Amino acid sequence: MPPLKLPPDSLDLAQILKASGVKATVQRLEIYRELSGSMQHPDAEAIYRGVRRRIPTVSLDTVYRTLLLFLKLGLVSSLRLPHERIRFDPNLTPHHHLVCTRCGRVQDFTHPDFDALKVPEAAQSWGVIEKMQVEIRGQCERCARQTKPGRSRSLIQTKEEPK
Amino acid sequence: MPPLKLPPDSLDLAQILKASGVKATVQRLEIYRELSGSMQHPDAEAIYRGVRRRIPTVSLDTVYRTLLLFLKLGLVSSLRLPHERIRFDPNLTPHHHLVCTRCGRVQDFTHPDFDALKVPEAAQSWGVIEKMQVEIRGQCERCARQTKPGRSRSLIQTKEEPK
DNA sequence: TCCTAAATAGTAATGAATATCAGATAGTAA
DNA sequence: TTACTATCTGATATTCATTACTATTTAGGA
Numbered sequence: 001m002p003p004l005k006l007p008p009d010s011l012d013l014a015q016i017l018k019a020s021g022v023k024a025t026v027q028r029l030e031i032y033r034e035l036s037g038s039m040q041h042p043d044a045e046a047i048y049r050g051v052r053r054r055i056p057t058v059s060l061d062t063v064y065r066t067l068l069l070f071l072k073l074g075l076v077s078s079l080r081l082p083h084e085r086i087r088f089d090p091n092l093t094p095h096h097h098l099v100c101t102r103c104g105r106v107q108d109f110t111h112p113d114f115d116a117l118k119v120p121e122a123a124q125s126w127g128v129i130e131k132m133q134v135e136i137r138g139q140c141e142r143c144a145r146q147t148k149p150g151r152s153r154s155l156i157q158t159k160e161e162p163k
Numbered sequence: 164m165p166p167l168k169l170p171p172d173s174l175d176l177a178q179i180l181k182a183s184g185v186k187a188t189v190q191r192l193e194i195y196r197e198l199s200g201s202m203q204h205p206d207a208e209a210i211y212r213g214v215r216r217r218i219p220t221v222s223l224d225t226v227y228r229t230l231l232l233f234l235k236l237g238l239v240s241s242l243r244l245p246h247e248r249i250r251f252d253p254n255l256t257p258h259h260h261l262v263c264t265r266c267g268r269v270q271d272f273t274h275p276d277f278d279a280l281k282v283p284e285a286a287q288s289w290g291v292i293e294k295m296q297v298e299i300r301g302q303c304e305r306c307a308r309q310t311k312p313g314r315s316r317s318l319i320q321t322k323e324e325p326k
Numbered sequence: 327t328c329c330t331a332a333a334t335a336g337t338a339a340t341g342a343a344t345a346t347c348a349g350a351t352a353g354t355a356a
Numbered sequence: 357t358t359a360c361t362a363t364c365t366g367a368t369a370t371t372c373a374t375t376a377c378t379a380t381t382t383a384g385g386a
Contacts, residue, residue: 135298
């Protein structure tokens with residue numbers, strides 16, 4: 001399951017899926033079409049509602065499974081990670097986060113370039129800004145060292161918990 | 164409940180709470196102490212385990228309620244928001260997010276300054292980087308217009324869903 | 327000390343996200 | 357085309373983080 005990271009126009013999604021060694025089912029194609037046609041960053045439920053208009057028998061579980069598969073293949077991204085629980089941070093001074101997509105651990109970092117960032121005007125007109133923060137996602141060294149390919153269905157295994 | 168945003172050394176937390184019109188209970192003080200003593204960005208469960216060493220009868224619900232209260236008062240922040248479900252994003256090109264902490268809606272934005280950011284070396288040595296993204300949190304204009312103070316227990320009301 | 331709103335403990339409920347498994351399907355080879 | 361087989365799907369059950377409920381206790385002012 002090689003990490004293909006092309007922005008797939010739905011045309012060749014079937015090819016990409018096959019090249020990744022998974023089947024190009026109608027459910028998968030429709031789920032991708034539904035997602036790619038939205039600017040709303042929909043959740044699984046919203047995608048489910050949309051897809052069901054064309055495939056009335058599709059199940060919510062298939063939608064979840066497919067979206068997580070797309071995630072694993074790098075065909076889409078997600079705002080928060082699967083299995084990610086709420087973590088709290090007492091540090092109110094400006095800082096940023098390194099988040100491991102496998103173990104979920106978070107590490108702070110700071111950098112002058114990041115502190116110098118100004119909130120763009122586009123955001124000002126969007127609403128009332130509370131905070132701005134950079135998140136870097138990846139795999140911490142420890143996780144990266146372990147079995148290279150992420151075989152699990154979801155991205156975060158929460159077994160090894162903080163502290 | 165005025166938004167006091169001082170970084171409270173646990174000494175005056177009691178004062179801050181009272182000034183905010185809520186009671187300074189031992190549970191609240193201990194929960195804050197537990198959180199502020201950690202660099203791990205712990206979740207509610209981890210904080211619960213720690214606090215229970217000193218207050219064996221504390222309940223997990225109290226921990227959750229207290230942390231959400233701290234969030235609302237701006238005394239702590241959270242990595243992801245309460246009630247936030249997984250949202251998917253088909254856009255693989257570099258972009259950033261405006262997230263409304265009240266309705267949960269997400270809007271993309273781009274900005275040359277943000278695109279010019281380079282992954283700092285500190286992050287390179289941390290592990291294998293997959294992506295870097297800026298998140299701006301706040302209230303979208305629509306939500307900001309409504310009843311000013313956030314009265315809800317949790318920060319996101321998920322009733323009004325995407326699309 | 328007494329009083330009362332607010333907070334807590336204990337527990338039940340909720341709901342997003344996963345797992346299980348029997349039956350259906352895609353893709354291949356003949 | 358047909359048959360074959362690993363992969364997928366749909367339906368359902370389950371898990372588990374998070375939130376709600378309620379009787380009881382407590383903080384903090386009178």
